[in-house]
Amino acid sequence: MSIKEAVTSRGPKPETIAGHIRAAIIEHRLAPGAKLGEGQLCEVFGTKRGTVRQALALLAADRLVDLEPNRGAFVASPSLQDVHEVFEMRRIIELAVVERISSLRTRRLGAIREKIGREQKAFEGRNFPLWVRLSGEFHTELGRLTGNSVLCNCLDELVARSTLISALYESFGRSSCSYEEHEVILEAIEAGNTEVAVSLMSHHLQSVERKMLDRPSQGAADLREVFRNVE
Template sequence: MADTSTVSSAGKRPEALAERIRAAILEHRLAPGAKLTEAQLCEVFGVKRGPVRQALALLATDRLVDLEPNRGAFVASPSLQEVHEVFEMRRIIELAVVERICAGHGTRRLKGIAGMIGRERKAFETHDFSTWIRLSGEFHTALAALTGNAVLCECLNGLVARSTLISALYESIGRSPCSCEDHEAILAALDAGHAQDAATLMARHLQSVELKMLDRPARGAVDLSEVFSK
């Protein structure tokens, strides 16, 4: 028989609390700008303020939560300027990735990317949206890894992490899986060695993702008890 007291104790650690809040954000149960009231979180999770504050600090490090002096914690609301800057840099780097792959860097390893797209589509179809969002970002970092350029990969990994969080915050759950279709088209162009077509498709895909971030929800109150009862 499992030691329920140990499980309960582990579930109240800051890391575990942060993971529960993270899941609620990625699954769109908590909207951008939602206030994360410490007292409510303490009541919901059955813990004191210390673990809650540590959990919020962890999420702030990951840019999922904004900590505002004298106001409290809020689900992050990245600015439009940040969105534009992130995607501007992604276009620069990812078009270079496409060029290098078509020049022969990693073309023989594209089959593994196809499997990743298949898992991405399955996650969408089974409504596993947090996995879907994660895999949609990993498609891009996996392509970069094929170039063998460690510095390029490090730069893109950071940008994709930031834009994946923005995507999780602002894309509407239930939209058509256009990312899967875009990824399949990009992969087909790469596999055929059509550098210009692949670059055009990649640029169009990144622009489409960026434009989805323009619908900005307003800050508002949220019933945290209801959010975490699901």
Template structure:
């Protein structure tokens, strides 16, 4: 066992790794997270793994089921809609504030991030581009100097990654990257209303790209009309 790291650090390392795998869409919804396997992978005790899974459960990224264990969460249609509703409220206000006070250095930081996005999209590096497209929204909060908001957005974006996997997003990485460029253009121009509208449209486009239809639990509807 790895005893060189403090318990809190080791637990957070597990949380961060699983969260990153979810954001980068390497862990599918419903995947079973076996405690002993995780303990072996991270070279820690099962107690620390259990602590990490409990934290991920509080963040709604993992579902703990009695007598069955831990599973990567499978967000419902209602949860998906609520997550996007919250993002709309938070991120429109965020860009309005940033638009009013963005500095040339902050615009440069955003442009550098956009360049990394474009390179990842061009290289068809799915893992990197997925992370960078999500990190763009967190970066907007960090440029405001608001770490609490940045952490909240990171949690919401991780949940959005699960939602995209659950409901087969058709909103392409190319579209997201292009919309990010338009948004930064508006922020640089100090156009508050346009920046807010672009963020609203961007999040709306991502949500509309999802097949947010409840999965039927009715056997007859699922199988259709069966004739003898």
């Protein structure tokens, strides 16, 4: 839904604003530590401070935004301990996901293969924001094949936090989440080779964690520029 479509006489809903900010974080258009000024957000989304504050509270609940008394809201800046804890949880959940869907021999993998193709095209076309988003969606879409909504909600949050971590510890245009590895994992799942698929996913997630670089990004951001192409 576009901003214009979501706007009523009272402005867009908090969930709509939160969704646009979340997308900007996931696509690395907003760096960790970036200040989310209420005034600019009100101007960008054509709404009141109360609505913006509700949106920021939603993002804070997902640990994507830090709310600091007397200072305002900032895109969260994960620590190295956060890196280890997030990826520990991802391994626990995603290895179980791969084991389950591989043993089921599900036929609903075509959309995920198509997504990997889009991921490769985004990389080759140097569309890095889209590439980053699609890399994360490979993992969340596998989770959806389990049909477990609670698991999906947990995985969505973990992948979003992983993307935030990569924005902090990796340079722009570089992602440790490889579409080539995604292809190999999917092939093992399609073949019903559960043991190999689980091993490949474990190695993939460990590799992603190791490649995080201890090099913080700059936190300055012009919110008008970040959201200028949002319709």
